[in-house]
Amino acid sequence: MIGWMQQNNKYLVWTIWIATIAFIGAGFVGWGSYSFGSNRSTIAKVGNIEIDKSKFDMTYGQMYTYYNSLLQGELDDEKAKEMGLLNQAFKIIKTQAQLLNLADEFGIIVSDSELANQLQQLEIFSKNGQFSREIYDDYLKANRITSKNFEAMLRDEMRANKLTSLFRFEPSPFEINIIKTALGISNNVAFEVITAEQINNTIDEDELKKYWEETKTQYLTKPLYTLEILWTDTKGYTPTQEEIEAYYRENNHNYIDTNNTPLSLDEVKHIVVKDIQIQKSKRDAQINYVKWKNEEINGTKQITIEENNELLTPEIWEDIASIQTNEITKPKIVNNKYVSVKLINKKDIRVMTYKEAKPLVVKDYEKIALEQKLDALAQEILKDTNRLQKPYQKPLTIQSVDTLSPLNHQESFQFVQKLFTNNQEQGIISLPDKRVAYRILSQQLTQIEDDESIAQETTQLKQAVFEDKLIKMLDKRYPTKIYVKGLGSE
Incomplete structure (x- = not known):
């Protein structure tokens, strides 16, 4: 199940339509755990829209519960990381923020009365057919969110929904006929797959140096910082049992498990002690x-490290970027200790020497050389008139789902899609670390009569094309600034 989700996650969540739903009111309550290493409340900014950590927390928690239910309760933090759940949640709220920027430009609003009406219609808050304030308050408490923030999220979703409701994808008869023709075409195809295992990719040192000379400006060192650091330990204070119990009573909402169940003091006492010490x-x-x-004391030690070294948090690196030489950052927590940092010196980026850059150059050059050799071998096969004469065991259509050995299922799907979206009778189709040389030997056209099914497929195709273009436009129009480490990577 995990593997299927990873291969198909773009169909599960990478759409603008989910960004207009975001699970609010769907009844999901649950939390996986993750850490950004930062306590800032705003985790990103998209165009003019700031993304609040509480909104991300709620989206991530609800997605965690949703997938956990699909996996019959077997989802854990390791599997969530493997699935890229963190970035899935971020992409949803990022796309919604982009839509909200566009809604602002179009002047789309949601009135207080519209918001109140929508809130009262959510079934999750209904009891005996009526809105229940008690159920609503319990929901907010379980999700650790204020009514103000929840209703702001609901308003955002309603605005995004108003925007997307303007988009129409009903197909014309002409479009339906085009799709019917495309789906009715079948090809008898001969093909050969060239893989990396067939290639001798030994690297010539002279060619490697030549490549580095041509591209060396791409291989730069990171900025180097010489810093003096002052640590303040937090373990010097020993709280009494009364203090521990009082602190736990006041803050027990912070001590819950992944199912949102409160943990007992005995289970979290060591954490409570650390929190009090901090x-x-x-x-x-x-x-x-x-x-x-005031130069009354000195720093604990001096170090030289690369920018964004994980010894310090992203938040502290932001502070360092804002100070001048010999200035000191205010104390912040790193691994249960307070740290202040004095900037002694900064060495800017420079072009790496060949020796420094060689491991990176080898990796890049090997990939380029492999691609070139795959292309050359595929061209040889294509030019050989004695090859590509035997067709695959049955005709292929654009809807073929066969696994075409030695390609895997995903590669087979990509090959078929590329085969039917170009107009070449023979050619080479590129796949990651593979090439497929092909020749179409014959073609047939079958008449398809199921107009209703074709209309649905045409609508889906139009929506997918529109969505792809819209998201690309939104990415350019509303750039994203990410303030915490670990978000936004694919």
Whole structure:
């Protein structure tokens, strides 16, 4: 099931339509765990729209529960990471933010009365056919969200829905006939697959150096920072049992498991102790910061590290980027300790030497050389008149789902789609680390009569093409700034 989701996740969540739903009111309550290493409340900005961490938390938690139900309760944090659930959730709210920017340009709004009416119609908050304030409040508490934030999210979804309701995809008779013709075509095809295993990809050192000389400006060092660091330990304070119990009572909503079930004090006592120590040590860290600025004490040690080294959090690296030489950042938490940082020196990026860059150059050049050799071998096969004469065991159509050995299922799908979307009788189709040389030996046209099914497929095709173009336009029109590490990577 996990494998299927990974291969098909673009069909599950990479659409603008899910961004107009975002699971609000669907009844999902649950939380996986993740960490950004940052406590900032705004995790990204898309155009003029800021993405709040609480909104991301809710979307991620609800997606976690949704997929957990599909996997019959077997989803854990490791599987969620394998599925890329973090970035799936981010992509949903990023796309919604892009739509909201567009809605702003079009002047699309949702009135208070529309919002109230929609809220009262959500079945999850209904009891005996009426809106229940008690159920609503329990839902907010379970999701750790205020009514103000929840209703702001619901308003956003309604605005995005108003925008997407303007899009129409009903096909014309001419479009239906085109799709009927395309689906009725079948090809008898001969093909050969060339794989990386067939290629001798030994690298010539002179050719490698030549490639580096031509591309060396692409191989740059990261900025180097010489920093003086002052750590303030948090373990010097030992809280009493009364303090521990009082702190837990006031903050027990923060101590829950992945099913949103409160954890007992015995289960989280060691965490509560650390939280109290961090709270109590904050004043010590601020005092040390002032003393260091006044040159009454020295830093703990001096180090030279690359920019964004994981010794420090992304938030602290942002602080370092904003200070001048010999200035000091305010104390912040790293691994249960407070740290302040003085900028001693910064070495800007430079072009790497050949020796420094060689591991990266080899990796890039091997890929380029492999692609070139695959192309050359495929051309040889195509020019050989004695090859590509025996057709595949049955005609292929654009809807063929066969696995065409030695291609896997996904590669077979890509080959068939590319075969039917070009007008070449013979040619070469490129796949990752593979090439397919092909020749169409004959072609047939079958008349398809199922107009209703064709109309549905035509509508889906129009929607997919529109969606692809729209998302590309939105990406250009409303650029995304990400403020926390670990988001936005594919």
